[in-house]
Structure formats: structure tokens, C-alpha cells
Amino acid sequence: MTIAILGAGVMGSTLVSALLRAGRDPADIVVSDKVTARTEQVAAQHGVRGLSAAEAIDGADIVVLAVKPQDMAALLEDFGGLVGRDALVLSIAAGISTDFLERRLGDGVSVVRAMPNTAALVDQAMSALARGRHCTDEHLREAERLLGAVGAVITLDEQHMDAVTAISGSGPAYIFFVVEAMIEAGVLLGLPRATASELTVQTLYGAATMMRETGQHPTVLREQVSSPGGTSVAALRKLEDHKVRAAFLTAMEAAARRSAELSASD
Template sequence: MAAGMRTVAVIGAGKIGELVLSGLLRAGWSADRLLVTTRRAERAEELSARYGVRVVDNLTAVAEADVLAVAVKPQDAGVLLDEIAPKVPADKLVISLCAGLPTSFFGRRLPAGTPVVRVMTNTPALVDEAMTAISAGPHATGEHLALAEGMFTPLGRTIRVPESQQDAVTALSGSGPAYFYLLVEAMIDAGILLGLPRQVAHDLIVQSAIGSAIMLRDSGEHPVKLREAVTSPAGTTISAIRELENHGVRAALLAALEAARDRAREIAAQST
């Protein structure tokens, strides 16, 4: 059955769950092929009104959906799986969007042989520019991976990685948008310090970020070459880069991503 012909249940429609739901609808999925679960009645009413999808309880979702996209908080996943496991057929595809949780976490709680695909996407899915990494659990086949790709490719780009790399993916691209927003925020503040109106500084930096990202994506050049093209001898850019290096920006980024990776591992350890 083609991806778009399947029924998907988004279990846990928080930020990531709603992001996936809205992306599938923009990609052309029919609302009658999408189910949603949420714990709060007011949230259920909000989602139903906004997207025209049916909000159901967890066991109804398991009974009616072909694919279960689990998007609850990692600390809530164990309780959820204990609730639904007795009703999950062993051949039903489960897609985990729970940051830090390995497929083995699901394997211990679901019927033996249940195919699980681990997915890490990010918030640019809201504008169809996500970066989504997909990993197969022990019982997931190429067909299961292709189905997951069919769901997430319309939201941006997808890449298959070994599950052993997913904690690094979480640190790099899952959390990555926040690092860029922080950098842009700091650069806007710098523009204000240099005498620019806030909106002018915002527009200058945001468009520079967009253009730079497109060049990185489309030129095929290494970022060092692109940086060197902007960096003239004894010019303004090299003076700024010297200060960034003096303040340890590169080392801070390395340490920050290691900390994010380690936190992903802690979440997994605490959830076992």
C-alpha cells in the first residue's frame, strides 16, 4: 500500500506531533487518513478545529491506524507503551519521534518482532525545510524505512543513518535550529550596538543567513572555501573572525554539541 493510502496515528500531539501532522496535511495527506491522540480535551478541540482530523484515544488509534507515530515526551513513553502494547499487532509499524529513546526501549515493551523506525526531525518542518534522520530498528525492513521516508520527505530532506548515530543527530540537527536562532539573536544585538535599528539589523542578518545557507547547500563548496571568499587580507572579516577565535567560539560549539549528545544518552538511560 502506498504511503499516502495508509492511516497514520500521531500519538501525542505536542509540538513535534503537531509539526508532523501539519506537514503531512500540507503534503497532500487526506485528513481522514490521519488520527491524533492527546491527553487534554481543550487540545483535542483545538486540533480538530484547526486541521479537521479526528482525535481519538490511544487504543482506538492502535486499532484503526496502519502506522503509529509516537511523539510523546520521552519520560511518558513507558507508560504509553504499557497501555497500548497488549493491542499492538506485531506487524504494525511504530515510528518513534521520542528524542533519546533507542528502538530497543520499544522492543522491550511491544510484542516481539514489532518493526520500529527511529526518527529525528526538526522544527523547520513547519516551512517544509526539515532535516530528518531515519534509522531502522532490528525488525524494520527496507519497506518500513521507505514508508517513513515517504512521510517525512515532503517536510524537507531525509537521510538514513545507523541508529548508533542518532544521539549525535539529535545534538547536531535536532537541536540545531536553536543554535542558529541564538547566533542570529546575538548578531542582531550587535547590530543594535553598532547603531542600527532593530528591524534593519534583523533583516540584514536573516537574509544573510538564508543566502549563506543556500550557498552551502547548492554550491558544493566546503564551508572553509566559502568563508575564505569573504575574508580579505587585513580586512574587516578577518578582524571579526580573530575575535571569535579569541573568545573560543569554535571550542564552545564543540562542547555544546557534546553536551547535547550526552544529554540524549542520559534520557535513554533514565528511561530504561
């Protein structure tokens, strides 16, 4: 099964690497980027084939669209007609709807829209899939297997993809933002930066692991840490005073709204 990955940026090259770690044959993976030097760099780095977009699409069983949203229309206008009738088209571009893709690929082409996140770099991505009108069950399963190489996968209705983008798609940025703040606080309190970083990252990892392994609601876990009159309660009071919870809600609403605007630009 030949997989053509169009777009050799962060997500495209990450997917190439993950597929190889999952046991895919390098000979079955083709990469292409509008910047020829980038195509050659990623192909040489991973030992896969680097071709032009037209050559990559020709005969591909799966075509992964990993280009920037603003480049999608031009790519499909130039090369969309080359996609085989029996091929699966998997898009990981934010805000690009299955309808947008189907209108440019022709009737009957199986399309799946996906929203992974950058944790794919360490095989811990959260990816959500939405199937197009013509997507077969087998193609959907193939998309699930492909993105399963980089982490967890769920399938849902496309109407929820803007929310997915706001929560898990952009989510790593929020976490990194919070981690930055915690590290800076450690430095402010007199800790060496390396020590503050180690304390923060391990605390984040441990808290996430607790939630996953215990299955308990985060409110329950938070209350277990928050002794009456203690340090955690004092800190949480300040976060509430500064409306941090409301700020997160507002930020995610803004992300979802921007995702919807990108879709509306069809």
C-alpha cells in the same frame, strides 16, 4: 493507510499539517493527546479525527509516537499492546532507543526511530532515521516517505543518533542563538531592530544557500569573504580569541551526552 499521531504538541501538530500539505486524506489521519482539549484543538484546526490513544491505535497502519521522552514508558505500558502486528511504529522522541520500544511493543513489530527538527514547521526539516531489528524494508521506505513531507531524510545506524540529536536535532537552537547575538550587535551599532533582523536573517539564508548550491567546503567560502586585513578577518580573530569554535564543539558534545543519558534511562 491510517496514520495515528500520539502527541499533539509542536512536532505532532506540525506533522499533521505537513502530511495534509503533502496530499494525505484528512480522513486517514488520527490525532491523540493526553490532554483532551489539545486533541480537540488540533483535530478541529486541521480537519482530522481526534480520538483517545486506544481508539487512535486500533487499526492504524502507522503509529507515530510524538510524546515527550519522559511520557513514553507510561504510554507504551498502557497502549503498546494495542499496536497491530503489521503496523509501523515511528518514534520522534529524543533519546528513546528502538530497543526500548521493541521491548514494550512485543516481538516482530516494525520500529523506526527518527530525529527531525523544528524546521519541519516550514517543510525544511532534517530528519535522520534508524531502523529497529524487525523493521521491514517497506516500512522503512514508508517512514522515509512520511518524514519526507517535512524536509530532507537520511537513514543511518542507531549508534549515530546521539550525534544527530546534537547536530541537527538541537541545531536550530544554536542558529537562533547566533542570530539573536547578531541582531543585538546591529542594535548596539545603531540600527533599528527590524533592519538588523532583516539583514541577519537574509545573510543566514544566503550563506546556507551558497553552501548547498555550490557544494564547496565552508572553509573555502569563508576564505572568499575574508580579505587580508579586512573587516571579516578582524571579526573572526575576535571569535577565535573568545574560543567560539571550541564552545560550539563543547556544546554539541554536551547535547550528545544528554541524548545518551536519556537512552540509558531505559
